[in-house]
Amino acid sequence: MNILVCISKVPDTTSKIAFSDNNTKFDTNGVQFIVNPYDEWYALVRALEIKEAQGGKVTVINVGLADNDPTIRKALAIGADDAVRVNVDPQDALSTAKQIAAHAKEGGYDMILCGKETIDYNGSQLGGMIAALMDQPYISYASKLDMNGNTATIERDIQGGKEVIEVATPFVLSAAKGMAEARIPNMRGIMAARTKPLNVIEPIEASNATEIVSFELPPAKGDCKYIDAENPGELLELLRSEAKVL
């Protein structure tokens, strides 16, 4: 299996979120960047397991500038064979998907794995877009992926439950919890990652279909109103008369 895993660089979950330039830019001051958790823990690790079981190659791809390289090396340390970086700052999902699809059309991949969403822009967009651009089936929110020759058995979340589906390669999926157990890179992996190929390719022409005009922080929470534990019934009265949610 020749597998392409799309990895995104995102701020660590515990990062403080602040904006600069009149609320138009994310303030990266003091922010730690990581590989988007779903890409790393589920998509990448499952891809590696499939490769280990039946041979093949795992390539990671990232759309971004050179400051993403340390994050890409992390994916190589976990076990990806090589990496591709499309040298453009991603501003919009559709144009980013076009960059990935342009590479994937040349690459002859059996499957393309994404994460279910990025934890910064929370789009859940790229996987489906890449699938449509490649005219391949899209399986979103996959929590299990088993290969039998060229046929995949996949469990996916649908509205109201789960479904087991079968699909032949090539396809695109987005990975959610359940697909694999996260791996921690070991020393050997980290050493090896330094010399694995990280190929930088230039972007194709693609204009931004959307743009972020500004950011906004939610209003600060008011103080918590405490209710006496001896008389919790008062809570329900307040939820009805004051908060009006009951």
Added chain:
Amino acid sequence: MSTIVYVNTNKGNVNKASLEAVSYAAQMGGEVIAVQFGDADSSELGNYGADKVVKVALNEFQPDQISKTLQKAADENGADTFVLSHDFSGKAIAPILSAQADAGLVSGAVALPSGDGTIKKAVFSGKAFAHMKINTPKRVISVLPNSIEKKEVGKSAAESSMDAVAASASLTVKEQKMESTDLPLTEGEKVVSAGRGLKGPENWGMIEELAKELGAATACSRPVSDMDWRPHHEHVGQTGVAIRPNLYIAVGISGAIQHLAGVNQSKVIVVINNDPEAPFFKSADYGIVGDAFEVVPKLLEKAKEMSFND
């Protein structure tokens, strides 16, 4: 302007989130064409603002086929906008539509487009909002469930039907494991959730009962589903589902940042915890410092007295 709304159905009912999508489209203005997949009573669609209802007899969830059918409906009606719910169905369909129509997509919108055309959505796992602009002539908007006010307009929509477009990228559905609950977590307006503070699965009876009295869905923290005390679909948070109910009651949950990521957009948060220092109180609107095993039974008694459930 004409808008196509993707309407999905479950067990013979139109999903509540689809009604919200119809209402969103109606409030944007212009003609609203609701394209309904699967058999269900569609009379509510007009009530929330659909001018036309087009029924498609396709019961399987085939994203490529659904997207191409929606695209065809758009072509036939000269529509330039698609509206969907940002639920599991919409998350699969919206990006395919976007790429097929070369239309910019704003996913998880929490408000109608504002005067300058920008659309507000939550980013950074609910820690901030972005105002987004779509640059393409066609656009796709998916609406975060339970984030806009549905408006009844009392129209009755003209009904027709169309065939699903054949698709190249299809899947074979082998098995369905539908949740037995009548109230899916992502659609619940009220949610009662509990964490490791409850000590064991045998103690969930009072949580389920309280939820039932309040007409709420049940949820849990990650360790609780990891230990199989509760089913996985109840796990909320960064790695589980993100929800946005009007009322979120958290019992015996510490309020770790990864848990908050899935619930911090709830309109009202109630925290019940015996540790006054539990971080969750910082995000709470109402708090009770006390032992869940004493507080919850008292709440339950009071809830029965006030009888919310009828």
